[in-house]
Amino acid sequence: xxxxxxxxxxxxxxxxxxxxxxxxxxxxxxxxxxxxxxxxxxxxxxxxxxxxxxxxxxxxxxxxxxxxxxxxxxxxxxxxxxxxxxxxxxxxxxxxxxxxxxxxxxxxxxxxxxxxxxxxxxxxxxxxxxxxxxxxxxxxxxxxxxxxxxxxxxxxxxxxxxxxxxxxxxxxxxxxxxxxxxxxxxxxxxxxxxxxxxxxxxxxxxxxxxxxxxxxxxxxxxxxxxxxxxxxxxxxxxxxxxxxxxxxxxxxxxxxxxxxxxxxxxxxxxxxxxxxxxxxxxxxxxxxxxxxxxxxxxxxxxxxxxxxxxxxxxxxxxxxxxxxxxxxxxxxxxxxxxxxxxxxxxxxxxxxxxxxxxxxxxxxxxxxxxxxxxxxxxxxxxxxxxxxxxxxxxxxxxxxxxxxxxxxxxxxxxxxxxxxxxxxxxxxxxxxxxxxxxxxxxxxxxxxxxxxxxxxxxxxxxxxxxxxxxxx
Numbered sequence: 001x002x003x004x005x006x007x008x009x010x011x012x013x014x015x016x017x018x019x020x021x022x023x024x025x026x027x028x029x030x031x032x033x034x035x036x037x038x039x040x041x042x043x044x045x046x047x048x049x050x051x052x053x054x055x056x057x058x059x060x061x062x063x064x065x066x067x068x069x070x071x072x073x074x075x076x077x078x079x080x081x082x083x084x085x086x087x088x089x090x091x092x093x094x095x096x097x098x099x100x101x102x103x104x105x106x107x108x109x110x111x112x113x114x115x116x117x118x119x120x121x122x123x124x125x126x127x128x129x130x131x132x133x134x135x136x137x138x139x140x141x142x143x144x145x146x147x148x149x150x151x152x153x154x155x156x157x158x159x160x161x162x163x164x165x166x167x168x169x170x171x172x173x174x175x176x177x178x179x180x181x182x183x184x185x186x187x188x189x190x191x192x193x194x195x196x197x198x199x200x201x202x203x204x205x206x207x208x209x210x211x212x213x214x215x216x217x218x219x220x221x222x223x224x225x226x227x228x229x230x231x232x233x234x235x236x237x238x239x240x241x242x243x244x245x246x247x248x249x250x251x252x253x254x255x256x257x258x259x260x261x262x263x264x265x266x267x268x269x270x271x272x273x274x275x276x277x278x279x280x281x282x283x284x285x286x287x288x289x290x291x292x293x294x295x296x297x298x299x300x301x302x303x304x305x306x307x308x309x310x311x312x313x314x315x316x317x318x319x320x321x322x323x324x325x326x327x328x329x330x331x332x333x334x335x336x337x338x339x340x341x342x343x344x345x346x347x348x349x350x351x352x353x354x355x356x357x358x359x360x361x362x363x364x365x366x367x368x369x370x371x372x373x374x375x376x377x378x379x380x381x382x383x384x385x386x387x388x389x390x391x392x393x394x395x396x397x398x399x400x401x402x403x404x405x406x407x408x409x410x411x412x413x414x415x416x417x418x419x420x421x422x423x424x425x426x427x428x429x430x431x432x433x434x435x436x437x438x439x440x441x442x443x444x445x446x447x448x449x450x451x452x453x454x455x456x457x458x459x460x461x462x463x464x465x466x467x468x469x470x471x472x
Contacts (some may be wrong), residue, residue, distance in 0.1 A: 074200075
């Protein structure tokens, strides 16, 4: 049974000073499954000071010893993977197959990859008469979201700890239970006190206190663009480093020579992954005008093939949205799409869904103008907008016609032609003909999708300061 009435600071589970608590709800049963402390600035101060005290020793600990701790964490997480997967399903509604393979499977991969990357990393290098040193940036405040709660934590704390930083984590208050279980695992494998700390609470209180804290050297934030902008604003007074992984409105561009059925099926699957609650989701399908109706029909068939239901059922592919607020927000977007003249080729706000849970049916929007809100704004639900284009130049212009730039994809019978289009897309990742996600490659976005990169060597570099020592 995980600890839900305490927070983890300086290697101990302690009672917070506040008695305020917040319920954690199962989005399928719509019943409370736990309560967590709503901490304040006092708890943040305590955690930051513990991390600051631990930093000198941890930052100078031998690299192999730091990596041995991370490898022990990976092994123990693997032992408790089934428990962690079920917890994530219960707290945010991820279908079991997604929880097993991605919500827990991907963090395990990232932990292993971080250890391997850190061993091969250029911690020192020579440039002329200069010795270049990469040193840990200091105390890191990690603020993480609810859609991939464990993965987003591991993608931050694994490279930070490997680099020699100490961490204060504020997980999402919507899905904090997986973070509390992770803290128990970290405690069990013997990380030194103060190296990892966890404080629960809301973004406006705990998140902003971390961002503003003068003894926090870096904030690594994943969440909405609105919240990320606020984090940057609050952090600016102390001139700390801020890394942001924010929203997206990614385009799947299908060129006129592509295998349309294969491409559309892949875009729909990507769009609906994690019930549409994925920042990189391909939520815009761009097809030639003369194949528009065919593409819509194919998208409808693909969307209807994804069964909704109890997320704990291995057959379920579309679970509930993570919260009542998320449910209201997505339905609001669909009502706006209706006002903008959308055709609900399938799904929509009036579609049949399970009676229990915060479900939105997989939805394909057709007939929208490219300037409509649903063609430009992040919806963060199982909603695909199909848009037509005239030629390749028009497709590229349309793909880039958004404030975001996190991901994208191109399909073509000619890989070189697809690559030429990918080069013109203003986005941090592009998959060609279904190229698979690479957890060792840099992950991050352009424009309002954020700054900085996570994962692999680039993710490790984010947590380093660079020093030049001029040799005689």
